[in-house]
Amino acid sequence: MSDLVTWRDARNAFRLLEELGQLSHDTLAWRRHLVTGMSALVGAQVGMAAETPEAGLLDASRHQGSVDLGWATASDRRAWMQVCERQDAALDPSDARIAQLGVGTFTAPRQELASDRSWYSSTIFNEHYRPARLNHYLLSALHVPEHRAMHFVFLFRESSRGPFDARERQLIHLLHGELGLLWRSAQALRLPRRLQQVLALFQAGHGEKEVAERLGLSPSTVHDYSKALHKRLGARSRTELLAKARALPRAPRLLLQEDDLPAPS
Numbered sequence: 290m291s292d293l294v295t296w297r298d299a300r301n302a303f304r305l306l307e308e309l310g311q312l313s314h315d316t317l318a319w320r321r322h323l324v325t326g327m328s329a330l331v332g333a334q335v336g337m338a339a340e341t342p343e344a345g346l347l348d349a350s351r352h353q354g355s356v357d358l359g360w361a362t363a364s365d366r367r368a369w370m371q372v373c374e375r376q377d378a379a380l381d382p383s384d385a386r387i388a389q390l391g392v393g394t395f396t397a398p399r400q401e402l403a404s405d406r407s408w409y410s411s412t413i414f415n416e417h418y419r420p421a422r423l424n425h426y427l428l429s430a431l432h433v434p435e436h437r438a439m440h441f442v443f444l445f446r447e448s449s450r451g452p453f454d455a456r457e458r459q460l461i462h463l464l465h466g467e468l469g470l471l472w473r474s475a476q477a478l479r480l481p482r483r484l485q486q487v488l489a490l491f492q493a494g495h496g497e498k499e500v501a502e503r504l505g506l507s508p509s510t511v512h513d514y515s516k517a518l519h520k521r522l523g524a525r526s527r528t529e530l531l532a533k534a535r536a537l538p539r540a541p542r543l544l545l546q547e548d549d550l551p552a553p554s
């Protein structure tokens with residue numbers, strides 16, 4: 290752990306991760322909670338997050354699942370959001386540095402992405418940030434190779450609050466990295482969609498015959514799925530299977546995740 294991040298910071302960050310796991314299958318709820326939680330951790334006024342295919346960070350048309358919260362007024366939001374409709378090559382002086390960073394994981398404040406001189410004379414600041422009463426920002430980009438995606442978070446502050454400091458940057462970077470580890474571990478253990486359905490019905494207390502009726506499958510097929518679940522989770526009984534299922538990592542669901550439907554093995 291970095292010397293900059295306190296134990297209180299870490300406790301709050303891991304509590305947020307746990308809460309995201311509880312909201313894992315509600316794609317809107319976990320995104321909103323992530324933005325709200327990250328903003329609270331570092332005192333950001335406005336936060337936004339989205340995911341994009343690899344190399345699509347600078348292309349707003351490729352962003353998916355975008356959430357933005359914390360605007361003081363609707364007009365502030367409208368002033369800032371108009372930037373997404375513009376295609377000016379020289380609109381944002383930080384784009385060149387972000388492009389250099391490429392497909393990877395990084396967390397950087399605005400002053401590392403664009404000099405003060407270029408920033409305060411730029412179109413994006415004077416026509417979008419300033420009318421929205423924003424100035425400083427922190428960008429955290431996370432490469433999620435398991436889904437060939439990038440997840441990113443922008444956190445914003447007014448001029449009067451000052452730029453994000455080293456502790457705040459490190460805290461967001463560590464939290465975003467832990468979220469990436471959660472996605473990685475969940476993907477490594479992720480069950481095929483049909484096995485997930487069967488397991489969910491087992492967890493609800495249904496037997497194999499009831500599961501077959503609910504899913505429109507033959508009892509023998511459900512029995513095969515049951516054997517596959519026991520094998521995948523290393524369980525020797527239904528009780529052990531359910532106990533191990535409760536311990537599976539719960540990661541927030543990305544829109545870019547792909548469902549695989551292989552037969553049981």
